[in-house]
Amino acid sequence: MAIQWYPGHMTSARKKAEETMEFIDVVIEVLDARLPAASHNPMIDEMRLFRQRPNLKILNKADLADPTTTQAWLNHFNAQPNTKAVALQCKKPGDAKKIPSLCRQLAPHRGTHLKPLRMMIMGIPNVGKSTLMNALLNRRIAKVGDEPAVTKSQQRFDLDPTMNITDTPGMMWPKIKHESDGFMLAASHAIGRNAVIDEDVATFLADLLLLHYPDLLNNRYKLDAMQQDVKTMDGVDLLEAIAKRRGYKRPDGYWDMERTAMVLLTEYRHGTIGRISLETPLSRATMLTNHQSVADAQTETATAPLIDPEV
Numbered sequence: 586m587a588i589q590w591y592p593g594h595m596t597s598a599r600k601k602a603e604e605t606m607e608f609i610d611v612v613i614e615v616l617d618a619r620l621p622a623a624s625h626n627p628m629i630d631e632m633r634l635f636r637q638r639p640n641l642k643i644l645n646k647a648d649l650a651d652p653t654t655t656q657a658w659l660n661h662f663n664a665q666p667n668t669k670a671v672a673l674q675c676k677k678p679g680d681a682k683k684i685p686s687l688c689r690q691l692a693p694h695r696g697t698h699l700k701p702l703r704m705m706i707m708g709i710p711n712v713g714k715s716t717l718m719n720a721l722l723n724r725r726i727a728k729v730g731d732e733p734a735v736t737k738s739q740q741r742f743d744l745d746p747t748m749n750i751t752d753t754p755g756m757m758w759p760k761i762k763h764e765s766d767g768f769m770l771a772a773s774h775a776i777g778r779n780a781v782i783d784e785d786v787a788t789f790l791a792d793l794l795l796l797h798y799p800d801l802l803n804n805r806y807k808l809d810a811m812q813q814d815v816k817t818m819d820g821v822d823l824l825e826a827i828a829k830r831r832g833y834k835r836p837d838g839y840w841d842m843e844r845t846a847m848v849l850l851t852e853y854r855h856g857t858i859g860r861i862s863l864e865t866p867l868s869r870a871t872m873l874t875n876h877q878s879v880a881d882a883q884t885e886t887a888t889a890p891l892i893d894p895e896v
Contacts, residue, residue: 588767588781589760598754599628601739605705605751606636610692613684613750615708615717617773618644618672619651620863621658623766624775628758629707639667639691641684645713647672649854654862661866667691675713681720685748702748710755711775718742718752763876765789769863774854784824787846790853791820793863801859805852806830824849 606612612633617624621644633640642662647655655672662670669687673680688704689696696702706714722742741751757776761767768789771781794802799815802808806827808815813826827833827849828840835841852858864872 588764588771588776588786595754595756598739598756602705602707602753602756603632605739605753606632606638609638609703609705609751610695611641611688611702611704612638613641613643613688613704613706615643615645615675615706615712615714617709617712617775618647618655618658619649619861620766620769620773621662622864622866622869623763623769624709624712624773626707626709626756626758628756640669641687641691642668642670643675643684643717644670644672645675645717648674649856649860651860651862654865657866675717675720678720678723681717684717684721685744688748696747698746701746703751704748705751705753707753708755709757709770709775711773712755714752714755718750721750763872765872772850772853772863774850783850784842784846787824787849788820790863791823791849794853794858794861795820795823798859798861801861805858 612629614625614629621642630640644650644655644658650672659670659672662668669691671683671687673683675681685702685704688702692702694700706717708714721744739751739753741749743749755775761770767776768786770776771786772790795815795818802815802823806823807830808818808823808826811826811830813822815823818826824842824845825840828842828845831845831848833841833844833848853861
């Protein structure tokens with residue numbers, strides 16, 4: 586099942602962002618540190634590169650991500666031109682206060698009373714943009730919620746007489762190209778629940794965790810005590826094992842897989858299982874290479890000349 590989610594208000598948000606981009610100096614893109622590439626909206630690059638604007642990438646929720654993987658992503662992004670990347674916890678005011686000085690490094694010609702530094706925060710829904718705004722301004726000006734797409738319109742604020750910042754609504758792009766990206770975004774709650782089936786998303790997440798974080802699963806759900814071997818389990822097996830461990834049964838006697846799915850998703854989102862990253866620069870490159878190979882093979886098949894078997 587391919588996941589797609591593009592609420593109607595995001596079209597107008599994109600158009601407004603394109604207009605505002607002309608009058609800003611630095612694009613601050615907030616990413617989810619657990620899935621930095623999957624949580625990157627390609628339209629942001631299109632807009633900022635057209636205007637030749639530098640980019641500060643903030644890997645937010647770094648406290649929930651695997652620190653080794655986060656460092657690999659920072660190295661990856663910091664090697665890109667006109668780009669700085671930093672891992673932060675936007676809920677911590679001290680972390681947020683680092684942002685203006687980083688933006689000054691990207692636009693050293695701005696930041697005076699005559700030429701204020703103009704910044705714009707962008708990103709997909711539910712990655713922490715509103716939390717970041719509140720921390721930067723040291724007051725609650727942006728509504729924060731545990732559901733995606735809380736912010737619906739742009740707002741501009743002065744940080745001091747030499748700099749201002751524009752907050753933008755979370756924006757998805759019209760079509761999620763890679764199926765795994767849709768599932769990672771849904772698992773991390775960047776996509777509205779009305780667009781997904783929780784049990785399918787949890788099964789995808791369970792498969793990833795079994796592959797990369799079996800020890801964390803053992804520690805959290807005591808699978809060894811149930812004589813469950815994570816090496817032989819798949820995602821459905823894991824959900825069933827958790828249901829048995831917690832005693833989640835429906836009135837009809839079957840295991841309550843829907844409830845179990847929400848438990849796994851919630852405990853991943855809150856960091857209860859441990860510090861987890863869903864992708865690495867290497868896994869991303871491998872996925873893109875495999876995707877391109879499949880696309881090339883399909884193109885080759887579609888354009889191959891038809892051969893009459895009787896010839």
